[in-house]
Amino acid sequence: MPSRRTVLAAAAGVSAALALGTTAYAGTPDDKKLRSLISRMTLPEKVGQLFVMRVYGHSATAPDQADIDANLKEIGVRTAAELIARYHVGGIIYFTWAHNTRDPHQIADLSNGIQKASLEQPRGLPVLISTDQEHGIVCRVGAPATLLPGAMAVGAGGSRKDARTLGRIAGQELRAIGIRQNYSPVADVNVNPANPVIGVRSFGSEADAVAGLVASEVAGYQGAKVAATAKHFPGHGDTAVDSHYGFPVITHTREVWEELDAVPFRAAIRAGIDSIMTAHIQFPALDDSGDPATLSSPILTGILREELGYDGVVVTDSLGMEGVRTKYGDDRVPVLALKAGVDQLLNPPNLDVAWKAVVKAVEDGELTEARLDESLLRILRLKAxxxxxxxxxxSQGGVTRTVGIPAHLAEADRIAERTTTLLVNDGPLLPLSAREHPKLLVVGADPASPSGTTGPPTGVLAAALTALGFTATALSTGTAPSAATIARAVAAAQDADAVIVGTYNVTATNSQKTLVEQLTATGKPVVAxxxxxxxxxxQLPTVPACLAAYSWTDVELRAAARVIAGRVEPRGKLPVPVQRADDPTRVLYPVGFGLSYE
Structure with missing residues (x-):
């Protein structure tokens, strides 16, 4: 971590060079001074400021050798400091898999190292550090930071106050470790149960409800001085294709878009959203060119800028995703995105190709420096x-005082308790009593855990139930249990008083369905x-009790355990409808459904 003297000297140098003085978050940055700064920047510096790039390593200057090797292979530099020196990048995005987020104190050191490396450059501009901290199933910063319920769980709770509290807590902790832009909340309205990429990352299927929760989270994040990002414009909620791997097409009419997809984005704009992320989707009713929205001037300039009146920062989704690379090469994508109205170019697969392509487009006259200056002004306004x-x-003291503190952890548990949804309770079977059902078997799917969970979901749930007075044993059966695995689970159930089964995206042909059916056939009480x-x-018509937890993170599994044990009432209500398995045109459980113990 830089010394206090280095920090103060660098910060003083930036303030003097820019003559910006102290800019309060709630104030209006001085555009005249920012324009003066832009006028002194070279073309390579201007182009670099538009890019937000990944980099491997826990340190800005001394990453592990494996991370140095990965940086050399993918970016052609050894470290984050070299990345900044060569390409003048204006933003860096943190990922768990890039080894950026080991623990909060390390992240703070990395953030300070990145800022120091950039401030020591001739232009001395600070870096806007970002990440995807949606909570729920998408988290980059894990425990001991506070992990909160994901969007659909919050939708089940239905509390705008909780959404705002979530944003405030998450924002305070992100800011404490140097992350100032969060790619959250998801503003997509999830109307397609087959959506493979959004799903529980959305607050729900009702546009107005989603809009209210989006605006509340925005207020929470930005009140904590972290830029929120509504995504994925113009709306990714009705796709059956994952844009990471394919090119989805949205078939909504313009009228449906106005009444559904647009509503949360309008609410985010009214709430003063700092940034909006584009979607790599084709939306013929909004632009019939066949281009993805990320590269569409009719969508980003015509609709987002001109019709919706948005003048904040527009950031692309990752440019390494297949949805934006299907039609054009990696050299054309960043140029076309800027021509469409984008400001920040996120995580291109090959930065050298993308960076040089933008420089060349300006030199050839396809892009003007004036166009770059428009985006630079928005980006610098946000930094100011x-x-x-x-x-x-x-500071490390700020990390200790803010990140994962007891008050935040307790609030996360309280929010989660209001989200668990009871869908089936024949008998009623729930709540279970440790006196009547002392021995529990916890089986089920153990998908790859989001950052910061303490272990496989079966183990986390078993530990939570044991802490509540049961004796719970965990047995992982996976997302596609074999016949032998199912037989082991059935045999283990003979020694249990009740069985808890964690299910993960069960389909008609998935063997998880067979597992639940055979466990139910034993006559033991079964809770899915x-x-x-x-x-x-x-897909589970025989199960006598079923809860929806919306994620397998610790906070949501602990809440589910407390509901199972009767320590709290199930309060969540479905934020999406559940269709019948035998006839998807008919609703089995409507929006707002949820049982209680009363």
Missing amino acids: KLRLFDAPYV VAIRNPYDVA
């Missing part, structure tokens, strides 16, 4: 609003807990 010019560094999509219940 976030006080990056006069307060670019964070859907640990991702709530639609599992439609």
